[in-house]
Amino acid sequence: MKQKSIPHTTHNGPPAAEAPSYFQCPECGFLSADARFGAGEVPCPDCHSSGARPRAFPSDRLRRLDERIRHYNAEGDWEVVVILAETFLESILEDIIDRILAAHGADVTVRSVVLDGQRAIGARIGRLFPALTGEEFEEVAAELGFRDFPHRWRVLRGARNAFIHDSPFHGPQEKLDPATAHEAMILLDQAYKLFVLINNRFVADGFGKHGR
Numbered sequence: 772m773k774q775k776s777i778p779h780t781t782h783n784g785p786p787a788a789e790a791p792s793y794f795q796c797p798e799c800g801f802l803s804a805d806a807r808f809g810a811g812e813v814p815c816p817d818c819h820s821s822g823a824r825p826r827a828f829p830s831d832r833l834r835r836l837d838e839r840i841r842h843y844n845a846e847g848d849w850e851v852v853v854i855l856a857e858t859f860l861e862s863i864l865e866d867i868i869d870r871i872l873a874a875h876g877a878d879v880t881v882r883s884v885v886l887d888g889q890r891a892i893g894a895r896i897g898r899l900f901p902a903l904t905g906e907e908f909e910e911v912a913a914e915l916g917f918r919d920f921p922h923r924w925r926v927l928r929g930a931r932n933a934f935i936h937d938s939p940f941h942g943p944q945e946k947l948d949p950a951t952a953h954e955a956m957i958l959l960d961q962a963y964k965l966f967v968l969i970n971n972r973f974v975a976d977g978f979g980k981h982g983r
């Protein structure tokens with residue numbers, strides 16, 4: 772288990788201009804932001820292997836979704852920003868759980884069976900994540916410097932749900948305001964940092980333990 776000092780990165784400034792770029796070591800699964808590693812100029816900062824070309828993270832699919840969210844945010848289309856950002860957060864969680872499963876030695880079939888068996892986001896966070904990592908998502912987020920992320924994500928999910936579904940208790944929420952969209956953008960930017968740290972803690976370690 773890697774215990775590195777993690778700066779507290781919660782901030783409320785303007786959103787980033789674009790998705791960050793990370794590169795995943797094909798040997799150990801470690802994600803690095805070092806472009807020289809991505810270009811194959813330096814070895815993996817974690818396992819020091821070199822040779823095999825690192826894979827890009829986020830995936831092209833997530834990067835395209837990210838671009839669209841930033842576009843709609845610039846256009847002031849707050850409803851679409853919140854709905855797509857929530858979709859993005861659920862997708863990046865699925866991506867990281869898939870990587871953790873792979874690090875446990877699960878092949879593609881097992882991974883799709885597990886993920887299809889737990890489609891609801893609440894069950895993925897509340898049951899699947901702790902089953903695979905041995906820790907609650909909230910604890911891990913706090914340890915990695917993102918203590919308020921799980922709660923803020925739940926609040927955002929609630930706002931999205933109230934907008935797209937009629938609630939028998941509160942009635943429909945007619946619109947999503949700019950503040951909710953701004954919150955969605957903050958969580959979008961934080962999600963990359965948090966999920967890279969989760970990857971490096973559980974995936975990179977898992978690759979080392981279980982082989983590939």
Ligand SMILES: [Zn+2]
Binds near residue numbers: 796800
């Ligand atoms: Zn490596």
